[in-house]
Ligand SMILES: Nc1ncnc2c1ncn2[C@@H]1O[C@H](COP(=O)(O)OP(=O)(O)O)[C@@H](O)[C@H]1O
């Protein structure tokens with residue numbers, strides 16, 4: 283018998299209920315108003331009172347309305363058919379609806395229950411299995427989708443029966459396993475509470491190889507690791523969304539999950555329209571085939587917004603357990619933190635900095651720690667790489683969400699207003715940003731072996747050129763063009779050359795948008811070769827003219843097909859210009 287209750291108080295989406303039995307923290311319940319059942323989550327319990335956060339508008343709800351507790355936490359449904367879906371934070375399938383928004387009290391089935399999948403068994407009767415073990419496989423949008431022993435199964439089991447290859451729906455029993463005492467039926471679908479990490483793996487070593495993204499300021503300058511974490515703080519209009527979309531399109535991942543949380547409604551509608559149109563450079567088909575979108579806008583209720591990032595992370599962990607590389611992108615995590623703040627304020631909790639919950643840092647850190655590279659029990663590996671954007675009010679990087687995130691995320695891609703204003707895209711600040719993975723010996727080894735010997739040293743050299751250029755620019759600003767030795771101008775222009783040739787990248791150009799690592803290696807080599815020379819100039823104007831010419835050609839190079847005839851012509855021009863000095 284599930285616990286029941288009655289509404290005794292309503293404060294916006296927060297409902298207080300008197301309950302007649304046990305209730306657990308984060309348990310799901312339904313508040314019933316006439317014909318409409320509104321889903322809610324328990325967020326605080328004191329004695330016989332449960333405080334529940336309704337995922338929808340509580341308009342018209344009254345005291346005395348019944349509440350039914352479900353006896354489980356907020357769960358996500360896992361099984362074939364998730365790819366290509368557009369869900370809200372509660373895994374309602376938005377594509378099956380007419381508009382973006384569901385009617386109040388409507389919850390849709392997250393997966394198609396009538397579709398038949400061609401199942402191929404991967405395990406045999408008698409095999410010992412446990413949570414996460416692969417029992418079989420179906421093909422989901424041309425990707426292998428493993429059917430696993432449900433994550434909730436505790437202990438070891440023996441397979442008593444498994445169906446032969448054939449077509450089955452997600453609710454058909456495909457295997458029966460025994461724990462020695464009782465038999466358990468397994469279908470292709472399982473549920474998992476979104477706020478708990480899935481831990482069906484043997485080992486979670488720290489990341490040791492990079493995830494190529496085709497974005498030079500990432501790969502060359504501050505690489506993201508496969509299974510790593512990073513964040514992109516930046517003021518409104520600085521290019522966070524464009525950058526995340528570039529990563530979604532180009533990163534070396536099997537599955538892309540976009541958690542669009544709480545940005546303006548029209549932006550989410552844009553994702554709806556834009557994403558399904560995108561072509562997949564990896565397969566030549568649609569990117570949406572290996573994408574899942576979880577979205578909430580700021581006009582959706584606060585608890586649904588809070589849930590969305592967890593739903594997205596759980597989906598990521600599910601595909602990771604199949605041995606796939608998942609890239610999870612969240613835009614923006616600030617909206618998620620604001621949802622946390624609204625909820626905490628309604629509960630009249632003692633507020634922390636800027637009225638965020640006291641445990642904001644712990645919440646963010648727990649969330650980021652769910653990402654990672656894992657070695658599965660069967661010897662395969664999988665990963666969830668997480669990159670979130672943060673939109674700090676007024677671009678203030680000292681605010682709590684940015685500071686808490688900085689403590690846990692290993693990569694920091696700070697978007698600078700000044701760079702966005704001067705159209706230096708992506709506006710990632712090359713001096714403030716960092717990738718801690720560059721300091722890992724295993725990543726350095728990886729780069730030395732896969733890119734080229736001494737690559738990390740070359741990256742450090744180019745960063746130093748940027749730094750020296752910035753110092754020189756400051757001196758030139760203070761003392762005037764003629765007030766400094768020509769050598770200062772030389773330093774400044776060398777940093778501009780790295781900036782224009784390597785850091786700046788046009789996300790909307792067919793060729794420039796994505797640079798394979800081989801080509802990044804070539805470009806950095808070329809730029810460094812120019813920067814290592816020390817041509818002598820009579821005056822700063824000649825110095826500026828020399829580098830401006832080179833920068834122009836290097837930009838043309840970035841816009842040309844690698845090693846094409848055009849490309850070779852530009853190479854020749856560069857060689858000639860260098861020879862003249
Ligand atoms: N890499 C880029 N290449 C070209 N234009 C860019 C790039 N990044 C951003 N922009 C420009 O900046 C605008 C704002 O970017 P957007 O990602 O929407 O900002 P944010 O999400 O930070 O508010 C874009 O519409 C685009 O015109």
Ligand SMILES: [Mg+2]
Nearest residue numbers: 522523524545
């Ligand atoms: Mg944006």
